[in-house]
Amino acid sequence: MSKGKLFLIPAPISINSPFGWDVKTLSIITEMRYFIVEEIRTARKLLRRVIPSFPIDECTFQILNEHTPPADIPTMLQPMMKGHDMGLMSEGGIPCIADPGAVLVWMAHCKNIQVIPLPGSSSIFLALAASGFNGQNFCFHGYLPVEKIARKQRIIELEQKAKHQTQIFIETPYRNISLLGSIMQYCQPTTNLCIASGLLSPNEFIKTMEIKQWKAFTPPIHRVPAVFLLGNVYLTI
C-alpha cells in the first residue's frame, strides 16, 4: 500500500482580507479529510469560507501547537502510513515558518512520506520584498530576547550585521511599541529600519527610513502583527 502525502496548506496572512486557494490547491483540499492544524476553530472556519460545501464533519482534525509534546507527533502521521493524504495548516501564512509545524515535516521525511508545499504567501517574505533591503542575503531571528540587557545586546549585534545582511525579527503584537522604543534607543541615527505591519490587510503599513526619521513618527503597530527589518541597500546589482 502506498503512503499518503503531506501537503502544506497556506492560510491567509490577514484574516480580514480576500483570500483564496488556486485551482490545483482547491482540488487537492477538496479531496482531503485529514488535517493537522494549529487551531481547529480557525481551520474549520477557513475551510467553510473558501469551500462552502466542504464536508467538515467527515474530517479528522488533530492539533499541533506550541503545547504539543514532540512525543505525540509520530502518531499524527498514522493516516499517511495507511495511505491517506493529510494537510498541515497554521494560523497564518505558510506552515512551518515561525510556527511549530516543522517537527511534523521532519518526521514525515524520516518516514519517507512525500512533503508537498502548496503555493502561498509569508508575511516575512512580503516584508523583505517591500523593505528595499538586500534580498540576496538575509537572516530571520524570530523573537528577540525579552530580558532588557540581553535585548539591548541583541539589537546592537543585529544593527552591526545589518550593514551586510538584512536582519529580520518579529514581536508579540502588544509588545511592538516597546520593541520599537528599544530600537530607537540603541541604534545609530543613520541605521535603516523597515517596519511592515498589517500585511495584506486594509491597514497595511510599510515604511523604510533611518532611525532619526522614525523618531519623529509613530507607526500604527500597536497590537498589529508586524515585521521589523534592519538592513541596507544592495548596491552591486
Place this chain on the structure above:
Amino acid sequence: MSKGKLFLIPAPISINSPFGWDVKTLSIITEMRYFIVEEIRTARKLLRRVIPSFPIDECTFQILNEHTPPADIPTMLQPMMKGHDMGLMSEGGIPCIADPGAVLVWMAHCKNIQVIPLPGSSSIFLALAASGFNGQNFCFHGYLPVEKIARKQRIIELEQKAKHQTQIFIETPYRNISLLGSIMQYCQPTTNLCIASGLLSPNEFIKTMEIKQWKAFTPPIHRVPAVFLLGNVYLTI
C-alpha cells in the same frame, strides 16, 4: 498631485505550472500600464497568459536586471512621481528576493512612494517549509563562492551554523551537481541536507536526509532550479 504606488507583482515559480493572480491582484494589474521587469518578453507573455484581453501595446515596460546601472534607476520612478501606479515583476516568484529589484524599492521609499507587495510564493520559503528544518531561525546566503577553497570554507562554516540555524543557499542550475558533490565531500555523514528542486513544477523533488544517505542517491537536479538547505529539527516546540 498624489504620487502613484509601486506594486510588487508575483510571477510563477515554475513556468510550466498552473498560475494565476487573486481577484484583488487581477483588478490592480488590469488597470496598470507602467511596468518595470527583469525581462520584457517573459513579462508580456505572463500578462497575456493570465489576462488574455490585457492591452499590452498601451503599456510601458522598463528593464531592471543585473546589467542595469543604479544611476538609471531614479528615472524609472518618474511615472509614479506623475501619479501613475507601477508594477515591478521579476523572472520568478516575489520580486526583490534574490533578484535586482530591491534597489528600486529602496529608492521608492526614499521618494516617499508607497510600496505594496501583492501576495505570492517564493521558492526559498516553500523549500524551507517543506524541509522540516527550523523555520524560526534561518539565513539565506544566495550563491556560495565559486572558487574551490573559498567554497570549501563556506560549506564547512555553514554546516557548523546549521546546528542552530537553518542555512539556505542556491546555485546556477547547471552547477547544481557540482555543488552537491562539494557538500558530500566536505560535510559530516550525519549532517542533515534538504534539496528542493523544480518547486511547483510537475517534476518537483523535495527530500531531507543525512549526508550519508544522500551518498547513495542522485537527486534530479541537473539544470533544474534548486534550493539547498543545511539544518536541524527544532525540538523545543
